[in-house]
Amino acid sequence: MSWVTKTLSSTLGRKLIMALTGLFLILFLTGHVSGNLLLFKGDGGEAFNIYAKFMTTNPAVKLLSYLTYISVIAHVIYSIILTQMNKSARPVGYSESKASTNSTWSSRNMGVLGTIILIFLVVHLQGFWAQMHWGEIPTVTYEGEEYKDLYLIVSEAFKQEWLVALYVISMGFLGYHLSHGFSSAFQTLGLNHKKYTPAIKTIGKLYCIVVPVLFASMPLYIYFTS
DSSP: OOHHHHHHHSHHHHHHHHHHHHHHHHHHHHHHHHHHGGGGSOSTTHHHHHHHHHHHHOHHHHHHHHHHHHHHHHHHHHHHHHHHHHHHHSOGGGGGSOGGGTSOHHHHTHHHHHHHHHHHHHHHIIIIIHHHHHSOOOEEEETTEEEEOHHHHHHHHTTOHHHHHHHHHHHHHHHHHHHHHHHHHHHHTTOOOTTTHHHHHHHHHHHHHHHHHHHHHHHHHHHHHO
């Protein structure tokens, strides 16, 4: 067995993969929410549709998309493995040791939070990503160039109360997940320093609030203005 295989199969190796894929997905979320802010522009979806076409046709972006898919799959698989390992190693009397005084709720329930987010992700991909690639989407023309009217798909989807509620609630769970994952990823990578760690924790707290709130505000905005 090579040193690479040994490293990846060790507990430390699995945690490193979780940290690296987690940070990559945080970068993805940052870019994703930034682009989706175009939904607020109020131009009938023109800027959003142009942005969506660029994101689905640019070779560099497509490569990043494949890396994102791999990161999501790896993050999910290794989170399941680590959760099961933690359960197996947990003492019987753990529930009586007042775990709430030693750790946050989100850190103790990362597996549950991750599962809920995964379910949301499946719904999201089926409703938008799959539609974008294989669905029958009407087209619009801007300055002589044809674009898929993805804005129409989004605006029609978020007229449904249950879907808006699902997105808003799921973003709350995402915030809890990020509140632990952000700082723990840096800790796993050994990037702890008395000078920088407080700043990282502060940025993490702001990030886990701002990004989910922005994502949740999009379906709410479309629902109440449609």
